[in-house]
Amino acid sequence: MEISQDIDSLSTEDKIRAAAAKVFVRKGYAATKTRDIAKEAGINIASLHYYYRSKEKLFGLVIGEALNKFSQGMDEVFGGDNPLHEKIKNFVNRYIDFFKINPYIPVFIMSESQNNPEKVDQLVDSQKLMPKLTKELNELIEEGIIRPISPVHFFLNIISLTAFPFIAKPLMSKKMNLSDDDYSQMLEERKELVPEMIINFLYLKKPS
Amino acid sequence: MEISQDIDSLSTEDKIRAAAAKVFVRKGYAATKTRDIAKEAGINIASLHYYYRSKEKLFGLVIGEALNKFSQGMDEVFGGDNPLHEKIKNFVNRYIDFFKINPYIPVFIMSESQNNPEKVDQLVDSQKLMPKLTKELNELIEEGIIRPISPVHFFLNIISLTAFPFIAKPLMSKKMNLSDDDYSQMLEERKELVPEMIINFLYLKKPS
DNA sequence: AAGAAATTTAATCATTTGATTAAACTTTTT
């Protein structure tokens, strides 16, 4: 899921891309200097341009990767045919684990899609899982199993409760005086709390 | 709540600060050029340095203001002595309205506190409303009115459900094919949905 | 109104930064 390979075993091209991912994701597009990336990769700036033409092109690859990793889980979780309440649990567990390993990704994606929408928009595939999820929700609503809710709210509720604690970590841990371990512990607790809250709200009678 | 005064009626000093707030908040620290601010304010770059010494000092003022506006509502809402479920409703209503007027503030605060923690940390006053909120929650828990929950989770749940939809707007509206009006309408719906969801989860028996 | 202080401006500086060039070096092909 993350950069795991020994840096020296990578080709120059891959070293650059790995370094770019690391620096762009941590600092954002504007604050990242091509020299930062070159230094992180242990290569010359010219090599960066040799392989990737420009800072912008390289950034396009990095944010594309980030968006893929980010949305991949959604398709996988909501694409299955297990009960909805299981999907909810899977989603929360999976994304909390993912964000624990990639803590800078949420702010990176959200701030870049606000500040550089032209670079991000083309990469966002307008729906794919939405039709399926919509159908699933509508069926459960008609059967009287869950309350009426639009897919947008359903989706926003889950992602909000899962991703926002990572986005707000610097502020919250400061404001609440929480150490990194405290915060990590709290996030573990949310693997139970968040699904319970959503299911509790959604289901008219508790599911199996 | 926002910049409302006629720009020409402001002193140069205030024009600069207003312009800086606008540009910094929309584009972030790194992407903002002092020339952008000067242009937005309709003044010379040298005046900017005359009044505010450096880009960094000016930024400090702007992010300080943003943090104040952001946390002011929390103190006001949770400081009162009305029932908790009313505070929840007030909070959500108030912040959705606030963010509708200041849509760039959430991403600005979150991304800057991740990317420039040294500039932000000093401005965050370690708790103030927390002791009061903690006491209130503990009392309601002991009385068997709400379920056991830590202030951190309580707080994160409310802010997540309220603020995240603004943070994710560019991505969500693209992914879900929602116009600005659609999105605004959806946010209005959340003024009811979010408090209901939180209260429904929190209260063991429905409050008055 | 004259002089002093404060403000604003155009011009300029030094550094940073994305990008290029040409040469050196390495690997692959024949």
Added chain:
DNA sequence: AAAAAGTTTAATCAAATGATTAAATTTCTT
């Protein structure tokens, strides 16, 4: 092994950028 292709490097460029200066202009004080 020689030639060609691919890769890496040091040096350099041009534009952008935060900041300063000194002069011009305006406002304030007496």
